[in-house]
Amino acid sequence: xxxxxxxxxxxxxxxxxxxxxxxxxxxxxxxxxxxxxxxxxxxxxxxxxxxxxxxxxxxxxxxxxxxxxxxxxxxxxxxxxxxxxxxxxxxxxxxxxxxxxxxxxxxxxxxxxxxxxxxxxxxxxxxxxxxxxxxxxxxxxxxxxxxxxxxxxxxxxxxxxxxxxxxxxxxxxxxxxxxxxxxxxxxxxxxxxxxxxxxxxxxxxxxxxxxxxxxxxxxxxxxxxxxxxxxxxxxxxxxxxxxxxxxxxxxxxxxxxxxxxxxxxxxxxxxxxxxxxxxxxxxxxxxxxxxxxxxxxxxxxxxxxxxxxxxxxxxxxxxxxxxxxxxxxxxxxxxxxxxxxxxxxxxxxxxxxxxxxxxxxxxxxxxxxxxxxxxxxxxxxxxxxxxxxxxxxxxxxxxxxxx
Ligand SMILES: *Cc1c(COP(=O)(O)O)cnc(C)c1O
Numbered sequence: 384x385x386x387x388x389x390x391x392x393x394x395x396x397x398x399x400x401x402x403x404x405x406x407x408x409x410x411x412x413x414x415x416x417x418x419x420x421x422x423x424x425x426x427x428x429x430x431x432x433x434x435x436x437x438x439x440x441x442x443x444x445x446x447x448x449x450x451x452x453x454x455x456x457x458x459x460x461x462x463x464x465x466x467x468x469x470x471x472x473x474x475x476x477x478x479x480x481x482x483x484x485x486x487x488x489x490x491x492x493x494x495x496x497x498x499x500x501x502x503x504x505x506x507x508x509x510x511x512x513x514x515x516x517x518x519x520x521x522x523x524x525x526x527x528x529x530x531x532x533x534x535x536x537x538x539x540x541x542x543x544x545x546x547x548x549x550x551x552x553x554x555x556x557x558x559x560x561x562x563x564x565x566x567x568x569x570x571x572x573x574x575x576x577x578x579x580x581x582x583x584x585x586x587x588x589x590x591x592x593x594x595x596x597x598x599x600x601x602x603x604x605x606x607x608x609x610x611x612x613x614x615x616x617x618x619x620x621x622x623x624x625x626x627x628x629x630x631x632x633x634x635x636x637x638x639x640x641x642x643x644x645x646x647x648x649x650x651x652x653x654x655x656x657x658x659x660x661x662x663x664x665x666x667x668x669x670x671x672x673x674x675x676x677x678x679x680x681x682x683x684x685x686x687x688x689x690x691x692x693x694x695x696x697x698x699x700x701x702x703x704x705x706x707x708x709x710x711x712x713x714x715x716x717x718x719x720x721x722x723x724x725x726x727x728x729x730x731x732x733x734x735x736x737x738x739x740x741x742x743x744x745x746x747x748x749x750x751x752x753x754x755x756x757x758x759x760x761x762x763x764x765x766x767x768x769x770x771x772x773x774x775x776x777x778x779x780x781x782x783x784x785x786x
Contacts, residue, residue: 391450391566391635398449399628403442413625414438435613439621443628447586447596450565450631452572454598455605457612458619458627462561462581463489465595465617467497469579472604472611473526473555476502480526481519483510483540485533485740486559487581488729507736510540511671513548520552527552530559531568531678534714535688535724535748536741537662539671542678546574555604561585562714566635567642567680571600584715585638585685587630592623637717637753641685644759645751649687651760657771659690659745685751686714688724691767693774695744698723700773701766702747707754708762714750719759721766722748745770 388394403411414437419430430436440458448456459465470493474480482494484507494505508519510529520527527549531540542558549556558570561581570578580586582594596619599605612618619627642665649663664675665683675683691697701721702710708721712728722728724742732742747766751759 394449395446395566395634396632398446398631399442400445402438402445403628411442411625411628412439413621415621433621434616434618436609437618437621437624439628440619440624443619443624443631444596446628446631447565447580447582448598450634451578451598452565452569454571454578454600455602456596456598457605457608458582458624459595459597459612459617460619460623461593462487462579462583462595463493465579465581465597466490466493466559468612468615468617469557469577469597469608470498470503470526471615472607474498474503477523478525479504479506479521479523480528481505481516481524481554482507482527483529483531483533484508484736485510485536485538486528486530487534487561488724488732490528490530490559491736492731509739510545511538513541513544516545516548520549520554522553524552524554526557527554528557528559530561532562532664532684532686533740534562535662535686535722535728535746537664537686537688538741539664539674539678541674542570542573542575546576562686563679563684564634564638565598566638567682567684568678569680571598573678576601577604582627582630584713585641586634586715587627588634588637588715588717589626589630590713590716590718592626592630594619594623594627638685639682640753641751642682644753644756645685645687645749646683647756648749648751648760648763649689652687652689652763655767657692657767659692661687661689662741663687686748687751688746688748690743690745691747691770693745693770693777695725696773696777697745697770698725698747700769704769705762705766707758708749708766714748716750717753719752719754719762720750722750724748 405412444456509515529540555576
């Protein structure tokens, strides 16, 4: 695609280029073939076998790389298979990884249960604090992994501050950018070495395809990553790559509108005295507003979290009472989704680590969709009322703010 077109809305629509098309089709095509014909034995074919590479997967990678500002991209069968393949390509037994403590629960499980068994030691630190990062690295640290905004408290890591600290320790900085996507945050431009995505979330956006991706401007690392992907077999399927590319084409439009809805909902919740701490980077008074302004591209994403009264009983009552919000373990779809992190996404994270990361029993996470935000607010009102009633019947104060 011509270099003149750099606006994300344009790049998202046209970034896959001619590679996505067969026989002049306007829409991207699917090439589901597992294998590819060769002219003879001497020439090197562009594609040989779909565990190694596939035209539909390449089309998604071209579009995602273009949206990330001209990076190399590799697509995987899930966000966790992207992380797994990336860590296999960058770590070996005896190495240490310093990981932000407020990351996706599956990332914690992967490090604690799988990589520890392979001789890679993982420790967790408060990535909102530069001194904690400096204290977390060791001579054996090869990777610093952070997620910003963090899941589910939306705490931010200053990428421009973290990158030189990681590099001084001889480590690369990996950023999980699933919550903002390249439409709203470009970690490579801020000094990160690698970005990882669960494309299952906002990038695909319609809850039909599990997938993951890695982007980087380090060509040698991209080659190593594809080599490991070939060895372990973690590539995206053609069908899911096609569905993800369809979603990606409207990503800037969707996440922009969903962010506007989230900002409206967060500001109303923040003024509701039944509700405890409301976390949203675009909220007036957000503790890290300066980082949000510097790091986010004009909007702050669609995820809001807040605390209902009544702890676990309150959260249960709210989840039963809502009618429009879908209670699921997911973010980033066109519908509004409600999650209870303590019993769902973070159930496998030890309680002590969970609470240190701000995941209390009454915390709910909302992934704001494309419904009219006033309808979502009316639905949340039912949930918050039910939580307050549960809190009263347990003899708890109805509001947690100053409890
Ligand atoms: C969902 C998610 C993952 C894991 O991705 P899958 O596609 O479910 O494997 C990783 N990081 C974040 C922030 C996520 O939300």
